[in-house]
Amino acid sequence: MTGAKALWATLANHGISTVFGYPGGAIMPVYDALTFYPEVRHVLTRHEQGAAHAAEGWAKATGEIGVCMATSGPGATNLVTGLADAMLDSVPLLAITGNVARHLMGTDAFQEADITGITLPITKHNYVVREVEDLPRIVAEAIRIARSGRPGPVLVDIPKDIQLAPFHGEIPTPHARPEISAPSTESIERARSLLLGAKKPVMMVGGGALDAAAEITALARAWDIPVITTLMGLGAFPSSDPLWLGMPGMHGSVAANRAISEADVLLGIGLRFDDRVTGRVNGFAPNASIIHVELDAAEIGKIIRTHVPVRGDAKVAAAMLTQGAQKILTPEWKATLAEWTSRTVTPETWGAGYAVKAVTERLSEHDILSSDVGQHQMLAAQLARFERPRRWINSGGLGTMGFGFPAAIGAAMAEPGVRSVVIAGDGGFQMTAQELATLKMYDIRNVKICIINNSFLGMVRQWQEMFHEKRYSEVWLGDSNPDFVKLADAYDVPGYRATSAEELPAAIDAWLNDPKSALLEVVVPHEHGVFPMVPAGAALYELIETEPGRTPDLSDAMEHAAEEANKA
Amino acid sequence: MTNAQDQLLSLLVRDEPRVLTRITALFGRRGYNIKSLSVGTTEHPGVSRMTIVVHGDRGVVEQAIKQLEKLHDVVKIIDHSLEKFVDRELVLVKVAITPESRVEVRQIAEDFRSRIVDVGRHALTFEVTGDEGKLTAFIEQMRPFGILETMRTGRIALTRGSNADVPSHVYHEGETEALKPVMEGVEAREERARGVPNLF
Numbered sequence: 085m086t087g088a089k090a091l092w093a094t095l096a097n098h099g100i101s102t103v104f105g106y107p108g109g110a111i112m113p114v115y116d117a118l119t120f121y122p123e124v125r126h127v128l129t130r131h132e133q134g135a136a137h138a139a140e141g142w143a144k145a146t147g148e149i150g151v152c153m154a155t156s157g158p159g160a161t162n163l164v165t166g167l168a169d170a171m172l173d174s175v176p177l178l179a180i181t182g183n184v185a186r187h188l189m190g191t192d193a194f195q196e197a198d199i200t201g202i203t204l205p206i207t208k209h210n211y212v213v214r215e216v217e218d219l220p221r222i223v224a225e226a227i228r229i230a231r232s233g234r235p236g237p238v239l240v241d242i243p244k245d246i247q248l249a250p251f252h253g254e255i256p257t258p259h260a261r262p263e264i265s266a267p268s269t270e271s272i273e274r275a276r277s278l279l280l281g282a283k284k285p286v287m288m289v290g291g292g293a294l295d296a297a298a299e300i301t302a303l304a305r306a307w308d309i310p311v312i313t314t315l316m317g318l319g320a321f322p323s324s325d326p327l328w329l330g331m332p333g334m335h336g337s338v339a340a341n342r343a344i345s346e347a348d349v350l351l352g353i354g355l356r357f358d359d360r361v362t363g364r365v366n367g368f369a370p371n372a373s374i375i376h377v378e379l380d381a382a383e384i385g386k387i388i389r390t391h392v393p394v395r396g397d398a399k400v401a402a403a404m405l406t407q408g409a410q411k412i413l414t415p416e417w418k419a420t421l422a423e424w425t426s427r428t429v430t431p432e433t434w435g436a437g438y439a440v441k442a443v444t445e446r447l448s449e450h451d452i453l454s455s456d457v458g459q460h461q462m463l464a465a466q467l468a469r470f471e472r473p474r475r476w477i478n479s480g481g482l483g484t485m486g487f488g489f490p491a492a493i494g495a496a497m498a499e500p501g502v503r504s505v506v507i508a509g510d511g512g513f514q515m516t517a518q519e520l521a522t523l524k525m526y527d528i529r530n531v532k533i534c535i536i537n538n539s540f541l542g543m544v545r546q547w548q549e550m551f552h553e554k555r556y557s558e559v560w561l562g563d564s565n566p567d568f569v570k571l572a573d574a575y576d577v578p579g580y581r582a583t584s585a586e587e588l589p590a591a592i593d594a595w596l597n598d599p600k601s602a603l604l605e606v607v608v609p610h611e612h613g614v615f616p617m618v619p620a621g622a623a624l625y626e627l628i629e630t631e632p633g634r635t636p637d638l639s640d641a642m643e644h645a646a647e648e649a650n651k652a
Numbered sequence: 653m654t655n656a657q658d659q660l661l662s663l664l665v666r667d668e669p670r671v672l673t674r675i676t677a678l679f680g681r682r683g684y685n686i687k688s689l690s691v692g693t694t695e696h697p698g699v700s701r702m703t704i705v706v707h708g709d710r711g712v713v714e715q716a717i718k719q720l721e722k723l724h725d726v727v728k729i730i731d732h733s734l735e736k737f738v739d740r741e742l743v744l745v746k747v748a749i750t751p752e753s754r755v756e757v758r759q760i761a762e763d764f765r766s767r768i769v770d771v772g773r774h775a776l777t778f779e780v781t782g783d784e785g786k787l788t789a790f791i792e793q794m795r796p797f798g799i800l801e802t803m804r805t806g807r808i809a810l811t812r813g814s815n816a817d818v819p820s821h822v823y824h825e826g827e828t829e830a831l832k833p834v835m836e837g838v839e840a841r842e843e844r845a846r847g848v849p850n851l852f
């Protein structure tokens with residue numbers, strides 16, 4: 085057996101069924117050995133970035149590790165964006181890269197890049213395999229590290245001569261799943277006593293709590309605590325529950341942002357207080373005592389001062405906190421929240437929001453909804469309904485344009501029986517549009533692409549409109565956009581188009597009912613914004629509720645934000 | 653920075669490629685200020701020991717510790733602010749001499765129990781070990797004569813008493829046991845660091 089075969093055998097032993105990748109000189113022995121392992125399916129994407137995001141989509145939908153693979157040098161560096169994305173969103177990912185033979189490493193050889201050096205800050209851990217005997221052990225360890233604790237990406241770099249070297253050792257079996265760590269009973273007791281005294285409690289749930297959705301829901305209902313879910317946490321608590329207040333932060337709901345600003349106790353679970361969530365930190369939850377339940381100790385107290393740190397698994401912590409619950413929702417707090425919740429934005433006029441709402445309304449709670457990055461992403465987060473965890477896939481931490489479509493492919497391949505819908509902008513879709521070929525090659529039938537075409541890099545345009553006096557610098561795409569329906573057609577993917585509210589319902593039906601993967605282009609007005617919005621550098625309570633022009637007193641907040649923008 | 657001071661950490665790390673890069677990169681990326689860093693092998697094969705002097709307030713150091721704990725290569729972290737410790741540093745100081753100053757310079761060196769490690773016509777090189785205060789005092793005493801060069805090793809430290817720091821099974825499968833007590837202390841440390849009053 086060669087090192088390359090040992091690699092596949094180890095992956096197969098760990099239940100890895102699918103690897104997304106792209107071959108090249110320095111990983112050819114691995115691709116050669118692949119032909120002997122039919123139990124592992126390799127998916128050839130059209131760019132290594134596509135492979136990384138597809139593996140992420142797989143992981144985000146299933147909670148299981150995603151695997152991607154690339155050759156040395158340019159192949160490996162093309163994985164970088166996906167690794168950074170997985171790092172910030174805590175996605176369990178294994179990246180395998182080939183490298184030049186050991187004696188060439190460090191000599192600037194053809195297609196050599198120091199990929200472990202390059203990815204040092206954006207991986208949870210990384211390895212160069214230096215002896216073939218170590219290869220399977222390292223791969224097994226990499227899988228364990230990627231999955232354990234706070235998950236993340238791990239890269240294993242394998243020099244070509246090691247792939248070819250004879251291997252005589254044993255192929256390892258998977259490590260036992262590490263025990264889930266329980267928080268101390270004292271910290272839970274302190275959290276409980278704080279909650280018992282609360283008059284205006286609110287719970288805030290992040291992506292670290294997705295696998296604790298059942299426990300979170302039980303906890304919230306037992307205490308009657310209103311729930312806010314972050315962009316990454318959407319789905320950890322059902323949107324249909326009256327206790328749900330929406331998403332917090334820059335494009336969060338009025339109810340969520342106001343509730344945080346007024347709360348006296350904030351129970352945060354599985355989140356890291358990203359600045360897009362907190363707004364100006366010293367204006368975040370100014371009246372609240374904060375309980376922070378988090379597995380990663382380094383996140384406790386990193387951004388926000390914590391009154392009761394609870395270190396441990398969200399599932400266990402939520403279950404512990406549910407015991408001895410008492411209903412604490414006061415009529416006053418309930419009434420205040422109800423007033424805020426009524427202030428939701430429902431896009432009545434034709435535009436991106438209208439289209440996103442019309443599309444997401446047609447989806448079932450079993451469908452997987454992915455998004456790319458931009459206005460359409462925030463609109464989807466605001467307008468779609470999330471009843472279950474792991475049905476909402478997007479790039480939260482890195483905000484990676486080009487993420488949505490390949491991630492939707494990965495999710496679709498992980499769950500072939502499930503509809504995998506992606507909403508993308510005309511800008512971001514073009515960053516990984518070549519993956520249409522992947523749909524065609526593998527005859528993937530459950531991906532539905534919706535492009536919201538506003539002819540602009542919409543999100544950037546919105547900032548320019550608000551904070552740069554409408555100087556629309558380098559954000560106009562309209563003249564150069566392809567005919568998206570024709571583009572899809574070139575890959576044998578059926579395309580549909582709607583350009584008005586009247587055309588939309590029929591187009592959506594045709595698109596969703598098409599037995600194949602299909603693309604829907606929705607052409608919308610150019611200059612629509614996403615609101616509510618908390619300008620960068622402002623506090624959550626300084627949110628702008630509706631599109632300027634329709635409300636009178638925004639000048640202060642906008643001026644403040646413009647100053648901040650100029651400072652940056 | 654408020655309340656910034658030097659804080660001493662010892663790290664036991666797996667002796668593997670890039671460990672030093674990983675640790676310094678972590679400090680660099682997060683903007684923690686390393687004042688000195690000394691690395692050496694330990695009595696256990698495969699385990700190196702680092703002493704790091706971090707300059708910052710307690711909050712910064714607590715965060716640095718928590719970030720370091722996440723590194724797979726880091727086996728154990730000893731925060732010397734929590735325990736009694738001994739620390740030493742070694743400095744080589746090359747002092748200019750003249751026929752007139754020679755005796756006086758030697759006398760000062762003797763007072764500091766310093767050894768002469770090199771004798772030149774116009775300079776003497778001294779080796780001094782001790783804590784930071786002693787080294788600084790020595791350099792200050794020599795300064796009027798003309799210091800030509802100095803090189804300091806950076807501080808190294810060990811906890812006092814007979815506790816052994818190195819865990820027996822650094823390379824065993826699974827999470828290292830050695831990290832456990834450190835991680836478990838996080839909640840308590842957090843409170844100390846933030847001065848959070850006990851709610852009971």
Ligand SMILES: Cc1ncc(C[n+]2csc(CCOP(=O)(O)OP(=O)(O)O)c2C)c(N)n1
Pocket residue numbers: 456457458459460461483484485486508509510511512513536538540541542543544
């Ligand atoms: C790779 C990458 N480059 C640049 C950005 C900055 N950026 C954020 S949103 C955005 C505009 C996105 O435009 P589009 O894809 O058309 O979506 P829209 O906002 O119009 O819905 C840009 C350029 C980014 N997030 N990612």
